[in-house]
Amino acid sequence: MLQVEALHAHYGAAHVLHGVTMLIEPGTSVGLLGRNGMGKTTLIRTIMGYVRPSEGTVQWEGRDVTGQPPERMARLGIGYVPEGRGIFPNLSVRENLLMAARAGVDGSVAWTFERVLGTFPRLSARLGHGGQQLSGGEQQMLAIGRALMTNPQLLVLDEATEGLAPLVVAEIWRVIEAIRETGMATLVVDRDYRRVAAHADQLVVLEKGRVVLSGPAPKLREDARLATHLGV
Numbered sequence: 001m002l003q004v005e006a007l008h009a010h011y012g013a014a015h016v017l018h019g020v021t022m023l024i025e026p027g028t029s030v031g032l033l034g035r036n037g038m039g040k041t042t043l044i045r046t047i048m049g050y051v052r053p054s055e056g057t058v059q060w061e062g063r064d065v066t067g068q069p070p071e072r073m074a075r076l077g078i079g080y081v082p083e084g085r086g087i088f089p090n091l092s093v094r095e096n097l098l099m100a101a102r103a104g105v106d107g108s109v110a111w112t113f114e115r116v117l118g119t120f121p122r123l124s125a126r127l128g129h130g131g132q133q134l135s136g137g138e139q140q141m142l143a144i145g146r147a148l149m150t151n152p153q154l155l156v157l158d159e160a161t162e163g164l165a166p167l168v169v170a171e172i173w174r175v176i177e178a179i180r181e182t183g184m185a186t187l188v189v190d191r192d193y194r195r196v197a198a199h200a201d202q203l204v205v206l207e208k209g210r211v212v213l214s215g216p217a218p219k220l221r222e223d224a225r226l227a228t229h230l231g232v
Helices: 040-047 070-076 093-098 113-119 136-148 166-181 193-198 224-230
Strands: 002-011 014-024 029-033 055-060 078-081 154-158 185-189 202-207 210-216
Touching (some): 014 029, 014 040, 014 055, 014 202, 029 040, 029 224, 093 136, 136 154, 136 166, 202 224
Parallel strands (some): 029 202, 078 154, 154 185
Antiparallel strands (some): 202 210
């Protein structure tokens, strides 16, 4: 579904990604791991078109989409929940959700307004509230729900549980697993590597912008190198 090949990216003079290669098959969950500052968010932002790569390619379903703008990547079928959530603070919960509603590229409308509210019951009682009136956990639920309203083929979650209370974190992981069980492909970044590894089919570990470890999650969970590369 998504193939990243020998990707390099810079922020000014800083060379952040060094030849990253990664593959996401349809219906699979990939956990992207690494310590802070190792290039995880830059990789996602390069895939999504916010950062233009200096070398390498991004392919979506066999087509070269390297450097395509974010709105084009969204229309191709990638839902993105960015670090920091990115909801519209001046729009209500209802408006945040409905403005993103559309059928998937295959015409599917599996994720409806009603289904999102059923997945995140807290949002049902907040439909008239502005985005800025929500708690951090509610904002994260809204961000995920808004991405699901686009009926994506791949859902990308960057630090979906950062800064949230433990009960909310548990709820977010429950939803991530439920999404995975629907057969939607996911790319998940989170600091809790144990939970990422438990909810992923494949793991990719970045260190200083390079892939230093990748493979099936069940196998890498038992690999001592995983903790070494993550500094835990």
